[in-house]
Amino acid sequence: MKKSEILTTxxxxxxxxxxxxxxxxxxxxxxxxxxxxxxxxxxEASAPAGPTFKIGAIxxxxxxxxxxxxxxxxxxxxxxxxxxxxxxxxGYQVEYSKEDDELNAEKSVNAYNxxxxxxxxxxxxxxxxxxxxxVSEYTKADNMFQLTPSGSAEDCVKxxxxxxxxxxxxxxxxxxxxxxxxxxxxxxxxIIYDSSDVYSSGIYQKFTEEAxxxxxxIVSAEAFTQDNNTDFSVQLxxxxxxxxxxxxxxxxYKDASLILTQANTMGxxxxxxxxxxxxxxxxxxxxxxxxxxxxxxxxxxxxDATDDLTVKFVSQxxxxxxxxxxxxxxxAYDAVYIIKQAIEAKNVTPDMSVSDIxxxxxxxxxxxxxxxxxxxxxxxxxxxxxxxxPKAVVIKDGAYVSAQ
Amino acid sequence: MSxxxxxxxxxxxxxxxxxxxxxxxMVYGIAKMLNFAHGDFIMVGCYIIFxxxxxxxxxxLVGIVVAIILCTLLGITTEFVAYxxxxxxxxxxxxxxxxxxxxxxxxxxxxxxxxxxxxxFTSVIKWEGLTFADGQLRIQGxxxxxxxxxxxxxxxxxxxxxxxxxxxxxxAVAEDKGAAALMGINVNQTIMLTFAIGSALAAIAGALxxxxxxxxxxxxxxxPGIKAFVAAVLGGIGSIPGAMIGGLLxxxxxxxxxxxxxxxxxxxxxxxxLVIVLLVRPTGILGKVIQEKV
Numbered sequence: 001m002k003k004s005e006i007l008t009t010x011x012x013x014x015x016x017x018x019x020x021x022x023x024x025x026x027x028x029x030x031x032x033x034x035x036x037x038x039x040x041x042x043x044e045a046s047a048p049a050g051p052t053f054k055i056g057a058i059x060x061x062x063x064x065x066x067x068x069x070x071x072x073x074x075x076x077x078x079x080x081x082x083x084x085x086x087x088x089x090x091g092y093q094v095e096y097s098k099e100d101d102e103l104n105a106e107k108s109v110n111a112y113n114x115x116x117x118x119x120x121x122x123x124x125x126x127x128x129x130x131x132x133x134x135v136s137e138y139t140k141a142d143n144m145f146q147l148t149p150s151g152s153a154e155d156c157v158k159x160x161x162x163x164x165x166x167x168x169x170x171x172x173x174x175x176x177x178x179x180x181x182x183x184x185x186x187x188x189x190x191i192i193y194d195s196s197d198v199y200s201s202g203i204y205q206k207f208t209e210e211a212x213x214x215x216x217x218i219v220s221a222e223a224f225t226q227d228n229n230t231d232f233s234v235q236l237x238x239x240x241x242x243x244x245x246x247x248x249x250x251x252x253y254k255d256a257s258l259i260l261t262q263a264n265t266m267g268x269x270x271x272x273x274x275x276x277x278x279x280x281x282x283x284x285x286x287x288x289x290x291x292x293x294x295x296x297x298x299x300x301x302x303x304d305a306t307d308d309l310t311v312k313f314v315s316q317x318x319x320x321x322x323x324x325x326x327x328x329x330x331x332a333y334d335a336v337y338i339i340k341q342a343i344e345a346k347n348v349t350p351d352m353s354v355s356d357i358x359x360x361x362x363x364x365x366x367x368x369x370x371x372x373x374x375x376x377x378x379x380x381x382x383x384x385x386x387x388x389x390p391k392a393v394v395i396k397d398g399a400y401v402s403a404q
Numbered sequence: 405m406s407x408x409x410x411x412x413x414x415x416x417x418x419x420x421x422x423x424x425x426x427x428x429x430m431v432y433g434i435a436k437m438l439n440f441a442h443g444d445f446i447m448v449g450c451y452i453i454f455x456x457x458x459x460x461x462x463x464x465l466v467g468i469v470v471a472i473i474l475c476t477l478l479g480i481t482t483e484f485v486a487y488x489x490x491x492x493x494x495x496x497x498x499x500x501x502x503x504x505x506x507x508x509x510x511x512x513x514x515x516x517x518x519x520x521x522x523x524x525f526t527s528v529i530k531w532e533g534l535t536f537a538d539g540q541l542r543i544q545g546x547x548x549x550x551x552x553x554x555x556x557x558x559x560x561x562x563x564x565x566x567x568x569x570x571x572x573x574x575x576a577v578a579e580d581k582g583a584a585a586l587m588g589i590n591v592n593q594t595i596m597l598t599f600a601i602g603s604a605l606a607a608i609a610g611a612l613x614x615x616x617x618x619x620x621x622x623x624x625x626x627x628p629g630i631k632a633f634v635a636a637v638l639g640g641i642g643s644i645p646g647a648m649i650g651g652l653l654x655x656x657x658x659x660x661x662x663x664x665x666x667x668x669x670x671x672x673x674x675x676x677x678l679v680i681v682l683l684v685r686p687t688g689i690l691g692k693v694i695q696e697k698v
Contacts, residue, residue, distance in 0.1 A: 195668050222667045223667050223668045224667060224668075225668060225671065227627055227671055228627070228670060228671050230617040230619070230627070230628065231413070231416075231417050231617065231658075231659070233413040233416070233417075233659070234410065234413060234659055234662040234663050234667060235662075235667060237406070237409055237410065237413070237663075238663070241406055254522045254619070254621070257522065257524060257619060258617060258618070258619045261524075261618055261619075262617075265544060266542075267539075267542075283521075284521070284522055284523070284524050285521065285522070285523040285524060286454070286458070286523055286524040286525070286526060287524035288524065
């Protein structure tokens with residue numbers, strides 16, 4: 001009993017202290033309930049002199065999706081360090097802080113509140129869709145600018161203060177159709193999609209809409225469901241009979257690996273073209289990667305690309321974090337630079353209120369044209385959706401290489 | 405020509421349903437209980453083959469033998485631990501619900517051990533199969549092997565039941581447990597033997613299922629298990645030749661409705677057929693022809 005009382009008091013005092021730091025009003029109005037809370041005040045003392053921009057990032061740093069969250073938070077940190085080394089944004093240095101959400105929407109909101117208490121003015125996050133959506137309710141209420149690097153569900157940017165760097169799920173359908181058409185990959189296209197999955201059927205729909213009037217024709221579109229995802233012989237046979245030279249697979253790699261195997265058994269060898277759900281097909285245990293040879297997939301970033309920006313980013317990221325950055329890292333790196341560009345476009349200063357910054361940056365977003373790792377030219381519409389040229393990778397010798 | 409291609413696809417799928425349905429119907433016919441965990445025994449068998457073959461650098465034959473032995477043990481244990489204590493329960497639903505529980509238990513244990521990520525299964529059948537009409541038509545090796553194995557299993561089971569003492573005991577238990585016990589038949593032992601055979605069949609079915617559709621996950625057996633149950637009911641549950649016919653028929657119906665009606669509606673059609681069969685002929689195709697169960 002006694003122990004828990006002490007704990008409660010301590011927690012309460014830390015919380016009240018955190019609120020104070022967040023308001024930035026010093027210690028004048030402290031209502032400390034316990035003396036040991038004062039020990040915590042020293043931790044916030046490392047800030048550089050003068051006003052600074054405060055950018056926060058949220059992602060799953062622990063747990064099953066830690067690879068995504070760490071990529072986002074590391075790359076954002078890298079971008080901030082670079083910007084600071086080059087004189088900051090509008091001459092102001094940038095402070096950066098990250099919080100873990102463990103892939104949990106509620107914890108993501110907690111992480112957001114923690115960052116807000118720290119004084120965050122602009123948010124890069126959350127990393128994943130559900131967390132982004134949960135946090136956007138709060139950024140909307142606070143009118144804080146939110147740029148999610150990788151939240152791809154449609155609702156991530158439903159409010160006007162939220163934008164994203166990656167394509168939305170359904171927009172990958174548009175991007176795929178454009179890519180296939182622009183690169184003359186096929187004249188006859190077959191589609192196999194999962195009608196029991198929002199992700200897959202959303203992409204499928206946008207793809208068929210966009211394909212209208214393009215230089216290829218959809219000759220077969222066959223569905224399957226999660227209850228019927230073992231035998232794909234009919235779907236493949238129909239595409240084959242219709243003469244499809246490319247089969248579009250807006251599905252996850254789990255089903256795609258079976259499709260590739262069965263197509264091989266049938267002796268059907270079209271180009272298979274997928275979206276980000278296909279990323280991971282090479283990691284399937286015991287999968288014969290020769291079957292995936294030549295499979296193309298839409299992805300914003302290939303670490304082996306030879307442009308200067310990518311080479312520099314990959315080498316720096318490797319040096320600092322010891323691994324090859326993935327697309328999440330690229331999205332987050334771009335996100336920080338996009339924020340920088342938007343701030344500069346409107347001459348925003350750190351002493352403005354969070355809401356004023358948001359209004360200015362939000363206005364700038366629809367005007368700027370950004371260049372980054374994920375695309376050489378990105379623009380945004382007021383809905384928060386990016387317009388950028390799609391990029392693709394192709395599987396060669398069991399590895400992804402840039403398709404160009 | 406394309407019709408023939410689809411028909412062969414249907415045959416491939418149907419042969420898999422048939423061999424799974426054999427195990428289902430065998431257990432039902434004698435123990436009078438639906439072992440809903442049968443599909444998951446198959447999944448366990450697949451994982452054993454996958455792990456053993458992986459450890460022995462692709463020696464799948466040893467894998468299959470180990471899987472048959474371990475699945476038999478699993479079947480006996482499950483029967484002893486989960487089903488036998490409930491056999492005397494007031495409602496037959498108790499065992500049914502337990503079977504569903506066993507099914508989830510096995511799936512979740514597999515999730516814990518192997519994770520949710522799929523594994524790509526190396527086919528145990530190396531034979532490419534037969535090609536006709538200048539390579540336009542092809543029957544996969546695994547399909548032919550599955551049908552042959554199913555027929556073999558069917559013959560062996562029929563002979564076993566008709567010609568051996570244990571088989572006769574099974575028939576007696578199927579007719580009336582109480583009377584069989586009075587005649588000196590060890591009912592518990594007979595039912596345990598039934599489960600042992602059913603589970604061994606599950607391991608064989610698993611090897612063939614994963615050779616035809618080489619994607620292995622903890623849920624691999626679930627849906628084929630349910631479809632095979634439909635096949636067993638279609639053919640007349642409890643009837644061993646019925647399971648074979650029901651399985652082949654179901655696979656062909658599923659593929660043809662996918663082809664000519666709708667790829668999304670095929671399941672609805674398959675289960676619709678089940679409803680119609682149960683309305684028109686509740687005993688299934690062979691349910692009446694064979695008076696004795698099994």
